[in-house]
Amino acid sequence: ETGVTQTPRHLVMGMTNKKSLKCEQHLGHNAMYWYKQSAKKPLELMFVYSLEERVENNSVPSRFSPECPNSSHLFLHLHTLQPEDSALYLCASSQVHLTSGGPMDTQYFGPGTRLTVL
């Protein structure tokens, strides 16, 4: 496996279900991201993890809970979602250059998980 992988690729769940999305990066990067892509809206950054610590949380509802157990894996735990949460959820990774004061490299994206909440 190379690049950024995401599982599952498609997920249908009811509002009372609990599920998790998984992301794995094989690029040796030190930062990982969750994005949400809804129809006709720009990609929205949800969470950023740098060196396994959460550094950004863009006012995301608590029904989304991220977890980053190590630098290669990122999870998004879902519970009691709403139909408007249906979207494509994308994971990305990048290398953050801490000594230069900020990231300069591109982010590499996974194929996404298409989530449908009934």
Next chain:
Amino acid sequence: KQEVTQIPAALSVPEGENLVLNCSFTDSAIYNLQWFRQDPGKGLTSLLLIQSSQREQTSGRLNASLDKSSGRSTLYIAASQPGDSATYLCAVLNSGYSTLTFGKGTMLLVSP
């Protein structure tokens, strides 16, 4: 708050045409600007990355320019092909941290 706008929202052209996609951003304090390609239902593929100190980048038939002071970037696609059909997204990496702000994209259809 950074806002990124892409024009046009959709574009349909016959094969062989040269194209220009436009991107504008409101806050010029950026680290870099990137152009991505997204095929239907798929993730994003980075096409070109322009650092804030650069004016343009080229890759094959693609050329991206950056005018940081005016908050504009263009993606030029030469001799378009049906395989270029996709949504093209512009994103800026804001100074301060590693947050990308995306535009809504331009949906391109190149017909044979």
